[in-house]
Amino acid sequence: MEFRADLHCHTTASDGSFTPQELIHHAIEVGLQALSITDHDTVDAYKQAIPLAKEVGLELMPGIELSSSHRGVPVHILGYNFILDHPVLQALLKKHGHRRTDRNTKILEKLASLGFPIKEEELCHGETTLQNIGRPHFALVLKEKGIVDSIQKAFKLYLGEGKPAYEPGELISIEETLNAIHEAQGLAVIAHPHLILKQSIFRQLLDMNFDGIECYYSRFDKAHNDKFLKIAKSKNWLVTGGSDFHGTIKPGVNLGCSWVSYELFNLLKKEHL
Numbered sequence: 090m091e092f093r094a095d096l097h098c099h100t101t102a103s104d105g106s107f108t109p110q111e112l113i114h115h116a117i118e119v120g121l122q123a124l125s126i127t128d129h130d131t132v133d134a135y136k137q138a139i140p141l142a143k144e145v146g147l148e149l150m151p152g153i154e155l156s157s158s159h160r161g162v163p164v165h166i167l168g169y170n171f172i173l174d175h176p177v178l179q180a181l182l183k184k185h186g187h188r189r190t191d192r193n194t195k196i197l198e199k200l201a202s203l204g205f206p207i208k209e210e211e212l213c214h215g216e217t218t219l220q221n222i223g224r225p226h227f228a229l230v231l232k233e234k235g236i237v238d239s240i241q242k243a244f245k246l247y248l249g250e251g252k253p254a255y256e257p258g259e260l261i262s263i264e265e266t267l268n269a270i271h272e273a274q275g276l277a278v279i280a281h282p283h284l285i286l287k288q289s290i291f292r293q294l295l296d297m298n299f300d301g302i303e304c305y306y307s308r309f310d311k312a313h314n315d316k317f318l319k320i321a322k323s324k325n326w327l328v329t330g331g332s333d334f335h336g337t338i339k340p341g342v343n344l345g346c347s348w349v350s351y352e353l354f355n356l357l358k359k360e361h362l
């Protein structure tokens with residue numbers, strides 16, 4: 090069977106709907122040989138994922154998707170093949186936990202003032218706390234309450250950038266994010282580069298200390314692939330790819346729908362500092 094590694098997906102440790110265990114089993118079901126779980130601002134999934142992946146013979150590469158911001162523009166940075174418990178990275182993740190708790194409290198306040206009071210218990214289930222909650226969780230509650238008829242609508246009307254319940258929270262710079270990934274001996278990759286719409290910002294990113302760029306992604310067509318592959322080549326950057334699978338929270342995106350080959354996956358492993 091052809092080797093496929095999906096290097097971008099989420100679990101219930103952030104805003105995915107599959108638990109780490111469910112995700113590992115699902116990866117096997119869809120025929121993947123390797124996976125990197127890239128939850129937003131947390132590596133909590135790895136505690137459960139590592140032993141199970143070993144048991145079922147799935148190769149797991151440490152991963153994360155870190156929220157950062159450049160000149161007011163949100164930028165998602167993927168980190169790969171780093172030391173999971175490195176203290177510099179762990180310190181940044183702790184800061185992100187506080188950032189989310191604070192930001193999510195503000196979003197709750199904004200929604201309440203718009204006439205949509207939501208209790209913390211409606212948002213957080215099981216082990217989830219405000220530290221792990223992302224905007225898709227808010228979107229889901231708004232949908233469950235019948236305030237919107239889709240997650241997409243919740244972003245469009247309330248939660249998206251510039252909308253009335255939007256709250257960016259503490260801004261964490263790209264520089265600080267790259268530094269933490271590199272200190273932890275990992276590789277830093279520009280996630281879903283097509284989402285950076287301002288070309289002046291995108292050009293500035295190209296001059297920063299990244300190691301790679303995501304060239305295969307669930308919503309990319311061939312033109313996207315070619316554009317970002319060309320950039321990777323000119324910068325001598327690594328090429329990564331993945332689905333950005335979130336389970337039922339992001340309908341229509343299947344695990345393994347975007348992936349990288351054995352060669353690209355091994356380059357990421359070799360480049361491990």
Ligand code: AMP
Pocket residue numbers: 104129156222223224225240241244245249335
């Ligand atoms: P957060 O990290 O809490 O700001 O949430 C960011 C996540 O929200 C992204 O990773 C996506 O999964 C999701 N998201 C952002 N914009 C949209 C949108 N317009 N529609 C649906 N989901 C979105």
Ligand code: ZN
Pocket residue numbers: 099104129223225335
């Ligand atoms: Zn997400």
Ligand code: FE
Pocket residue numbers: 154165280281
């Ligand atoms: Fe993202």
Ligand code: FE
Pocket residue numbers: 097098099127154333
């Ligand atoms: Fe993602």
